[in-house]
Structures are given as structure tokens and as C-alpha cells.
Amino acid sequence: xxxxxxxxxxxxxxxxxxxxxxxxxxxxxxxxxxxxxxxxxxxxxxxxxxxxxxxxxxxxxxxxxxxxxxxxxxxxxxxxxxxxxxxxxxxxxxxxxxxxxxxxxxxxxxxxxxxxxxxxxxxxxxxxxxxxxxxxxxxxxxxxxxxxxxxxxxxxxxxxxxxxxxxxxxxxxxxxxxxxxxxxxxxxxxxxxxxxxxxxxxxxxxxxxxxxxxxxxxxxxxxxxxxxxxxxxxxxxxxxxxxxxxxxx
Amino acid sequence: xxxxxxxxxxxxxxxxxxxxxxxxxxxxxxxxxxxxxxxxxxxxxxxxxxxxxxxxxxxxxxxxxxxxxxxxxxxxxxxxxxxxxxxxxxxxxxxxxxxxxxxxxxxxxxxxxxxxxxxxxxxxxxxxxxxxxxxxxxxxxxxxxxxxxxxxxxxxxxxxxxxxxxxxxxxxxxxxxxxxxxxxxxxxxxxxxxxxxxxxxxxxxxxxxxxxxxxxxxxxxxxxxxxxxxxxxxxxxxxxxxxxxxxxxxxxxxxxxxxxxxxxxxxxxxxxxxxxxxxxxxxxxxxxxxxxxxxxxxxxxxxxxxxxxxxxxxxxxxxxxxxxxxxxxxxxx
Numbered sequence: 001x002x003x004x005x006x007x008x009x010x011x012x013x014x015x016x017x018x019x020x021x022x023x024x025x026x027x028x029x030x031x032x033x034x035x036x037x038x039x040x041x042x043x044x045x046x047x048x049x050x051x052x053x054x055x056x057x058x059x060x061x062x063x064x065x066x067x068x069x070x071x072x073x074x075x076x077x078x079x080x081x082x083x084x085x086x087x088x089x090x091x092x093x094x095x096x097x098x099x100x101x102x103x104x105x106x107x108x109x110x111x112x113x114x115x116x117x118x119x120x121x122x123x124x125x126x127x128x129x130x131x132x133x134x135x136x137x138x139x140x141x142x143x144x145x146x147x148x149x150x151x152x153x154x155x156x157x158x159x160x161x162x163x164x165x166x167x168x169x170x171x172x173x174x175x176x177x178x179x180x181x182x183x184x185x186x187x188x189x190x191x192x193x194x195x196x197x198x199x200x201x202x203x204x205x206x207x208x209x210x211x212x213x214x215x216x217x218x219x220x221x222x223x224x225x226x227x228x229x230x231x232x233x234x235x236x237x238x239x240x241x242x243x244x245x246x247x248x249x
Numbered sequence: 250x251x252x253x254x255x256x257x258x259x260x261x262x263x264x265x266x267x268x269x270x271x272x273x274x275x276x277x278x279x280x281x282x283x284x285x286x287x288x289x290x291x292x293x294x295x296x297x298x299x300x301x302x303x304x305x306x307x308x309x310x311x312x313x314x315x316x317x318x319x320x321x322x323x324x325x326x327x328x329x330x331x332x333x334x335x336x337x338x339x340x341x342x343x344x345x346x347x348x349x350x351x352x353x354x355x356x357x358x359x360x361x362x363x364x365x366x367x368x369x370x371x372x373x374x375x376x377x378x379x380x381x382x383x384x385x386x387x388x389x390x391x392x393x394x395x396x397x398x399x400x401x402x403x404x405x406x407x408x409x410x411x412x413x414x415x416x417x418x419x420x421x422x423x424x425x426x427x428x429x430x431x432x433x434x435x436x437x438x439x440x441x442x443x444x445x446x447x448x449x450x451x452x453x454x455x456x457x458x459x460x461x462x463x464x465x466x467x468x469x470x471x472x473x474x475x476x477x478x479x480x481x482x483x484x485x486x487x488x489x490x491x492x493x494x495x496x497x498x499x500x501x502x503x504x505x506x507x508x509x510x511x512x513x514x515x516x517x518x519x520x521x522x523x524x525x526x527x528x529x530x531x532x533x534x535x536x537x538x539x540x541x542x543x544x545x546x547x548x549x550x551x552x553x554x555x556x557x558x559x560x561x562x563x564x565x566x567x568x569x570x571x572x573x574x575x576x577x578x579x580x581x582x
Contacts, residue, residue, distance in 0.1 A: 005355070012352045020340040023381075086336035090397075092302045093330045094353040095322040 006100045013091065013104025017078055018111060031074060035067040035120055042184065043128060060124035061210030062183030064117045065203050068142055069149045069177065071116030073170050076109035076153025079243070080166040098247045102240045105157075106150050113146025114139075130214070137218045138210065144228035145206035151235025152202075158242030177203045202231040250277040253405060253436045254299065258308035261294050261460075268294045270460040271308065276438055276453075281431050283451030284440040285553070291460035292440035293333065296407050299438070300330050313404060326354070329398030333410035333440075335390035339383030343374055343393050346382060347400060354401035368396035372426075388419035395426060406430060408439040412446060424450060444550040454549070458557045468549050475547040475555050478505060479521040483514045485532055486540040497535060501527050506554050513541075517551055 022028060042059050082088040091101055121138070124130045132138045152173060160166035180187075180194060181203030187195045198204045209224035254276035261269040269291040276282040284292050297303040299310045301321030309316055315323040337346045344365060351361035369375040372392040377385070382393065391411075398406060411427060412420035427450055431437050441447050447454050448468045456464040456471070464471055485494055491514055498507045498516060503524055506517040518524045521544060532539055 009353060012349065016338070016341075016349045019345070020338060023340045085339075086332060086334055087338055089302065089332060090336050090350070091353065093300055093325060093328075093332075094350070095325040095355070096353055097322070 006097055007103075009096045009100035010104035010107060013096075013101060014107035014111065017075065017105065017108035021075060021078070021108075021112060031070065032067070032116060032119055035063050035070065035116075036123065038066075039063045039120065039124065056128045057130060057214055058186070058211065059184070060121075060128060060130045061214065062181070062207040064120050064124065064142070064210055065145055065181070065206035066178055066183050067120045068113040068117035068146045068206065069174060069181075069203055072109045072113030072146045072149035073153040073156070073174060075112035076105060076150050077157055077163075077166050077170060078108075079105055079154070079157035080160050080163050084162055092247065098244050099240075101247065102154070102243055106147070106154065106236060106240075109150030109153050110143065110146040113149055114142055117142045117146065132210075132213050133215065134213060134218045137213050137221060141206060141209045141213070141221065141225060141228070144225060144232055145202060148202040148228050148231035148235055151232055151237075151239050154239025154243060155235060158239055158246060177201050180204075182207045202228060205231075250279060252276065253278045253280075253313055254282075254438060255311040256295070256299060256308075257310065259295060259298050259305050259310060260307045261291075261298060261303065262306045268460050269298070269305075272457065272460070272462045273308075274455050274462060274465055276436060278436055279431065279434050280453065281427070281437045281439065281451050283447035283454045284438065284457055285442070285444065285447040285451075285454050285549075286440075286457035287442055287559075290442075290457045292442075292457055293409055294460075295457070296330075296409055296438070296440060300328055300407060301325055326401070327404055329401065329403035329406045331395050331398045331406065331408040331411060333413055335387075335394045337382045337390070337393060337397065340381060342379045342381055343369065343385075343396075344378045346393070347397060350397050351400050356401060364400050364402070368399055372396045387415060388422070391415060391419065391423060392426075395423070399430075403435075405436045405438065408437065410441055411439055412441075412443070444548070444553060448549045456553060456556060463556050464552070471552045472547050472549055475517070475552050477519050478517050478547060478551070478555065479519070480545040480547050480551055481516040481518065481521060481524055481528065482510075482541070482543050482545050483516065483528060483532075483539060484512070484541040485514070486538040494532065494535075494537065498528060498531065501531050503527060506551075508554060510550060515545075515551070517547075517555065 039060065043056055079088065153170075156166055156169045156173070160169055180190070180198045181201045182198060183203070187198040187204060190198065205224040205227045209221040209228070212220050212224070252275040256272055256274050259269055259272045260267075272291070272295055274282075284295065286292050294303065298305045299312065299317065301317045301324050305318070309318045311317070312324040313327045315327070317324045338349070341349070347365045347368070348361060351365065356364060366375075369378050372395065374389065374393060374396065377389065382390070385393065408427070412423050415423065424446070427437060427439070439450065451468065453466065454464075454468050454471060455462050464474065466474070483498075485491060491512065492509055494514055495507050495509060498504060498514060503518050503520050504516055505519065508515055516524065516528065525542065529539060529542070
């Protein structure tokens, strides 16, 4: 199959997935409500304009990274729903390569992660005046983070045989990552060995990079970006291997 | 007529479970071929392998000259698959579903629009084309599933249990559609566990049981395979549960098979003239009265029972068959 045709198949699969996700307004609202609620609760608790403005600047990048994580993993887990509802068979029966299917699903996950994170970023900027030195680098970090979370989503989708199992598996990863990824507390304040655990999580690098880019030069986030890129490559490759094995068995 | 589908010793193991065992058959061009068997017999697994959605453990299938193991995408281009359960995207409208399928099958924008209009018109779905599919009735779901399979105008249509779970009226409509599609020149391979459906629709039938193809011929020839066996239909009076009489009748001399079919006791025997007085006396001795007794021509179901030793409708599914059915239904895992 020609590379352009394969790429177009991926784009259509991603478009179809996203169309379904955005079709339901309730679905979009509910998925964004949790991070918005977290943002507002913590912000009002510590006061947006008081002496703890530093905390707001600390919190918002973490919430943005966390939202990318929820958005990407949720979207990629649609694979498990598609499998259980049989709609995945519809794509498998079409003349589409397994690689196109995986690329399409990955694209949809990453796009959803970026869009969700951007919504929170805009809310954070509008309500609390959070700003960044280089918005292009912010977008790059969000994109890399979204791809790495999508990779985690593909692994979960490959391992889970049905939606309930996927939900449990994803919660097993998402909630510890949310609390250990430096979203609400600095990892330096965590007791040993938790900082080491935090350093193994992609969310840690996403939140760290987004915080740095609020005040420092773009070059300071190079290491975080490299780690996120490595995570992206590793998780997507591993997730694809599992999905490919299932699709071509 | 040339063979359009050649299934060559297809075999599939799920772990240690043998789901399909060296299945071999051919389907001629413009033919309706029925794969008949009970739930869990291996029908769905067989067609998933034919469609290139499942890799066989051994053997292969050649579709329109393309080996499915080597050229799965060429095979998929030539097949329209109608699964047993409607698998369209419920959150999207019928038109958007068809648009997506048209794109995946490489139809350009203009052709896509024309074909979508055609199939929506053909299946009387035009008025509801913009409604979300999740709000469709079962019959509409089925019609849209067939429409989606026809969008790329495939030469071969593979239908898994096309009328399963449908009400009588919709099932009749689907059967009419199948006949019309065949008249248009399409080759149709359908699976069914409904004997009358295979009898009514298929020009040739393959009977599959526990993963093995045990008979392959025209329905008439398969019926003749009962080898001189005749059928007797008996209904016992007084509202007595007909099922209770089956073990009693089975014990009678000369009875080869006895089972319940459409509320009547059906008896297969090679010596029917001796059978009638034997059954009448037996029922009388047991305190029953015969409401109706008649001689019938052997049916495909009689042949099925003769071949497999069990009824396709009444036999409870074995654990092994259930595992086989679940594995096939689950698709990927």
C-alpha cells in the first residue's frame, strides 16, 4: 500500500474517533470537569491573588500536564470499547494496514490530549494570569507529553480484554501518577523513595518542563523534552507491538 | 462456473482448543453458499479467516484469485462483510458511518456521495440518514450494516447469521435482499444455524460441526443422504408436554431418531409402515392419545440429525463449543 494512502487511512481513523468523542457534548464536559474542579478548588483554597500566587503558578502547569494525561489515555482506551462493541472489526475487515490503524488511534489520543490541555491552559491564563516565556515550547511539551500518555493508553488497550479491565488498569496508573507526578506537591518534598518513583513517570517531566518555561529560557527544558520523547518512542513502540500481535494473530 | 472462494484445509487453534479443523470447500461465482451449523461450530472463525481478519493456524483461502495469507488487503477489497451483530458507530449518523467506510475503501468524494445516496435509497434509510445510528431499530441496523458492506460494490458478500435475532418480517426482508443481490450477480457466502434459512436460500450447503465440515452438497442431495429414512410427525393430545414422550418413543423398536420439531414429535425410521402401529400402541399403553400423525418428507434438519446425531436447535451447547463461540465472537481476544 502506498505511504500516502496509509497516512490518509490513519487520518480518517483519527478523525472518526475524535468525531465520536466530540459528538457528545456531555462526554467532553465531563472529561474536562475533573481537572477544572481540581484547579479551582486548589486555587481558591490558597487564594489566587494573595501571597500564594506562587502556588497558582506551581499548580496550573501540573493541572495542564494532568489533563493531557487524562485526555490522551481516555481517548486511546476507545480501542477497548471498539473491540467490545465489534466496531474494531469494521476497520479490520477494510483494506487498511495494521500500522495505519495504530497510527490513527495514536493520532487521535495525542490530539485529544493537546486539546484538553489547551482548554485548561486558556482557563488558567484567563482566570489567574498564568503566563509562559515561549508558547511554542509549551505546545511542544504538551504534544510530547500527550504522545507519551497515548503510548501508555495503547499498552493498556492491548493488555485489557474488556472495558472494565481497561478502566481498572488505567486508574492503577493514572491516579498514582497524578499524586506522584508533582502536580499538587513538589517531588522534592516527598519522602524517600517517592521522588525516585516520581522520576520514573512521564507526568513529572511534563509538569517540570511547563513550570520551568514560565520563567526560564527554552533551553532549560531540553532534558525534560528528551525524556518525554524517549517515553513516547518506548511506550508507542511497546503498545504497537501488543496491538499488532492481537490484530494479526 | 469458476470458483470465487477456495477454502483450503483451514485450521485454527485457540490455545489447545481446535476451533476449525481442516475445513475445505469451494464457492462458485454467483452462487449462494450456506455454511450451516450450531452455535460454536466454527462458522464465524472460518469466515474471519476467509476475510483476512484472523490468521489461520494452517491452511489458507483464495478469494477471487488472491491468497488471503499473502494479499489480505486485495481480498478485503473484494469482500463485503456483514457481521452477525451490527457493528456501526452508534454515536455517528448513518451517512457519516458510510462516509467513513467509503474513505477506508478508497472511494473518491464524488463516487462516495453517489454510492451512499444509492444504498440509502435502496435500503429505505434516506429519511433517517442524519439520525444517530444508536437510535435505529434492529431492522434498520441490519439494513444499514448490509448497505455498508455493499458501498464498495464487492463481488463477494459474506454474511454471518444475516437474520439472527430479527423479527419475522425483517428477516423476510433481509432474505429478499439476499436473493436480489444474488440475482444481480454477487456471490454470497452466508453462515446460519437456521436450517430452513439454509434450505430456502442456499444453492449449496456445507454442514459444519465442532469445527469440521461433515457434509457438502445441494440441500436436496443432503436431504437424500438420509438413505431411505422416512419421517413421521406425531402430536400427542391432552396438552401433555410433547418432550416427555421423546425418551419413551426412542425406546421403541425401529426408531432411529426421535426429537421435537415445531411442537411435534418427529420420528426418523427406515421402516415407516411398521412404525405407525408401534407408535400408536406405545402412546396408547402409556395413557396418551394421538391427536395427529402424518408421514413427512425428510428435511435438512433430519439430515443434520442423521449426520451429527443431535438437533441443531435443541442440543445444549457443550462447554467446549461455548468457549469456541465466545472466542469467535470476541474477535480480537
